[in-house]
Structure formats: C-alpha cells, structure tokens
Amino acid sequence: MSSDAFLGGRRRSRLKCTILCCQLQHSTNSVYLQKAEQDKYSSVDQATSYLHVQSLRKFPIEKLDGEVAVVRLDSAHLMEPLEPCNLSLKNTLLTIKYLYEARAKVVIVTSWDTVLQSHNPVLMSTEALAEYLTLLLQVGVIPVNGVPGLTSVKQEELVQNDIILFENLRNFKGEVSNCNDFSHKLASGAAIFVNDSFLLSHKILASTVGITRFCYGSLAGFQFEEELKQLLTITDTTRHPYIAIIGGSNFLRNLPALHLLASLCDGLFFVGKISFQIMNGLGISVPSHFVERHATAEVLQFIHDAHARNVSIYYPTDMWCLNNDDNEEMGIFNSSDLTCGEYC
Known part of the structure; x- marks a missing residue:
C-alpha cells in the first residue's frame, strides 16, 4: 500500500465534528454596517496590493462583457454544506455568478481525487458535478469531457448562454507537469483567467501557472481574496x-x-x-x-x-x-x- 492509502489530509479525513464559523452581527445600525463593509474591503485591498495580486472585484466589469473567462475552482468548497454562514461556498459561487452576470462566457476547470468518487455521488462524473452546479447556481452548466479546451466544445454549446464545465483535471498528465501544450489548449479562446483556488496557488500546474501565459488578464476570485486576507491577518x-x-x-x-x-x-x-x-x-x-x-x-x-x-x-x-x-x-x-x- 502506498502513501496515498493513508488518508489524513484535508480532503480525505473523516473528522467526527463540524466547525461552523459565523460572523456575529454586533449591530443593525446602518452606519456600523457601512463601516464594517469598508473595513472588510480595506483589509482585502491591503492584502492584494501587498502581494501585487489583481482581483476580479477591482477589474473593470465592462471589460468582461463578451470575453471567455476560465475559472479555476477548488472542488472542496463545492462539497461543503450549503448553509448561510458557509462563506467559502458563498464566495466561490459569487465568483462564477459575477462573471456570468457581467456577460462573460464562463468556463470552469477544477479537480478532485478519484478516491472520493465512490463516496460522493456529485463527483462520480463531469455530468453529475455539472448537474449539482446547475442546482447551486440556478444557471445551466454544460459538462464537456475530453481534453479541456474550447476546441472540445460543440459550436451549438458555445452560442448557448450556459456555463461550461470541463472534465476532472486529474485525468490529464499535462495538468501536473504544467505542460505548455496542455496549458495552451486549456486557455484556448480565453482572454481572462480567474484563480479562485487559493489552496493550489502554490503549485505549478497548467491550471494555475501555465494558463496565465495565454490570457491577457489573470485575476484573483472572491474566495481567493478572502483566503489571502485571512492568511495575512493570521497573527x-x-x-x-x-x-x-x-x-x-x-x-x-x-x-x-x-x-x-x-x-x-x-x-x-x-x-x-x-x-x-x-x-x-x-x-x-x-x-x-x-x-x-x-x-x-x-x-x-x-x-x-x-x-x-x-x-x-x-x-x-x-x-x-x-x-x-x-x-x-x-x-x-x-x-x-x-x-x-x-x-x-
């Protein structure tokens, strides 16, 4: 049995407790709430400017209209409970909806461990995950299997006002090796790349590094911003x-x-x-x-x-x-x- 057989990491552990983190509402006073919102974005701005990260929130929204935007998601957030205080899932969905409502053509790329497929029906196939995302977003999500890239998408699917979900990136060696050809296919037709997977941002993958060579804009999504802010305020x-x-x-x-x-x-x-x-x-x-x-x-x-x-x-x-x-x-x-x- 190899080291992968022992599941003690974040994605595979079966802890017997659930921790819910909710922000308490100290006051309903509109002045207080406005200041809290300003403080929140102030800390986010400090985080993104400190590390020279360009964010989706500050990117001119009019420049998204009509562009193809590839969004790199963390599938772990999609598997979290749909609850009011689940900010990770909320921010992840917000990134997709923001792009969609800005009239961008949204293409989702993500990955998950195939071991989890036998324990979570949502991850059994690209079709199952697309159906679940459709439920969460209330927007049509089209599953596309095969080598990721718009060249794999049928013309009739491209013209539809739907979101596209590519196959599990773990199925392709070019993802882990940061293959230039694979990165180019992944970015085919895309002008904007949005990274909303902070967990993988330190890894040199085709979907986090290679793809940026072929997109004129590389942005941090809303969940990426939030996790970066938390990291910088950890002390x-x-x-x-x-x-x-x-x-x-x-x-x-x-x-x-x-x-x-x-x-x-x-x-x-x-x-x-x-x-x-x-x-x-x-x-x-x-x-x-x-x-x-x-x-x-x-x-x-x-x-x-x-x-x-x-x-x-x-x-x-x-x-x-x-x-x-x-x-x-x-x-x-x-x-x-x-x-x-x-x-x-």
Whole structure:
C-alpha cells in the first residue's frame, strides 16, 4: 500500500465534528454596517496590493462583457454544506455568478481525487458535478469531457448562454507537469483567467501557472481574496488557545513556516503526510516509506524547540485506510497499529 492509502489530509479525513464559523452581527445600525463593509474591503485591498495580486472585484466589469473567462475552482468548497454562514461556498459561487452576470462566457476547470468518487455521488462524473452546479447556481452548466479546451466544445454549446464545465483535471498528465501544450489548449479562446483556488496557488500546474501565459488578464476570485486576507491577518488574533492545523507533506520545505507558527501558537495539530514525520519523531512506529529520512534531525529539533516553548503538539490518533488496488475501505485503525506488515 502506498502513501496515498493513508488518508489524513484535508480532503480525505473523516473528522467526527463540524466547525461552523459565523460572523456575529454586533449591530443593525446602518452606519456600523457601512463601516464594517469598508473595513472588510480595506483589509482585502491591503492584502492584494501587498502581494501585487489583481482581483476580479477591482477589474473593470465592462471589460468582461463578451470575453471567455476560465475559472479555476477548488472542488472542496463545492462539497461543503450549503448553509448561510458557509462563506467559502458563498464566495466561490459569487465568483462564477459575477462573471456570468457581467456577460462573460464562463468556463470552469477544477479537480478532485478519484478516491472520493465512490463516496460522493456529485463527483462520480463531469455530468453529475455539472448537474449539482446547475442546482447551486440556478444557471445551466454544460459538462464537456475530453481534453479541456474550447476546441472540445460543440459550436451549438458555445452560442448557448450556459456555463461550461470541463472534465476532472486529474485525468490529464499535462495538468501536473504544467505542460505548455496542455496549458495552451486549456486557455484556448480565453482572454481572462480567474484563480479562485487559493489552496493550489502554490503549485505549478497548467491550471494555475501555465494558463496565465495565454490570457491577457489573470485575476484573483472572491474566495481567493478572502483566503489571502485571512492568511495575512493570521497573527492578529487575541484569542487563546490559538491552535494551527497543519497538513501537507515535505517537512523541510515547510520548516520555516512551522517555526513561525510555533512562535505564535499555543498548539500545533498535524494532519496528512506531515503528521507521520512528527509521529516518527515522537517515537511512534509508522511505516518506513512514510518517513522523510533526510529530515529526521530537523524533526527532532523542531519537537524539542516546540516543547521548550510549551507548545502542545497533536497528531491523528486513528487513520482511515483504503486498499490501493480497488479503493475498498479497510477501516479505521489506531495510529499505533500502522506498522510495516498487515496494513501497509
């Protein structure tokens, strides 16, 4: 079983709780609400100007009329509950609706792990996701399979006032390799690229980097803006305990950020592949092929430094495991049972 079989990351974890974050309405006074709205956009402006990010919100709306706009979405937000306080889903849908109402031809590209298809009917096919998006947006969404690009779209579908959804980008090697030809096909006919997948913005993919070579405008969507703002204000909180949830992999690459978080937080909760490095450093047996051997010394030093600062370290106590051959669920196992043998 490979490392992909242990699902401890953001998209695959089965946590037994749901956290809902709602902004409390302090006052119904119109002056207060107007100031709050101004403060919100002020912080967004500071975030986007600081990192030189051009936003969809500040882009001249008249320049969108008649243009083809490719929107890179984070499919995880689409799977979230449709609730009033779910700002991630709300902002994601707002990006699409804003472009659509500005009379742009909207083309959606996104990706999802095929392992999730057996657990979520919406992700079973491009057609199923298009039907779900149609329900959310109340606008027709046309599924298009095959190599992404307007050349794959029928002429009659192009002239319709509908949104186009391309096939799962994970099905194409050109996406991960940031292939120039694949990027060109992805951008075919498009003038505007809107990135609303902040989670993937650090990755060099055809749908986040390569496509920008062929579009004259590259913009941040509303959800991208919101997540960027949250990142830049992460140290402003005065609430305690202050816990950071850390996922991903490659311990050494993330070490500077980990040291920064350890200096700010009361506790660090590790999930995903990076949690195996922490567990190994704490003396917990994990399958050897999950351990980044070249980072062992740095892991031990980091744990020592965190403990010296009285920063608590947390890791998953159990793991949901799959069989890599057929994606069949094997069950949930205690972390202490993840030894080389029966489960790896």
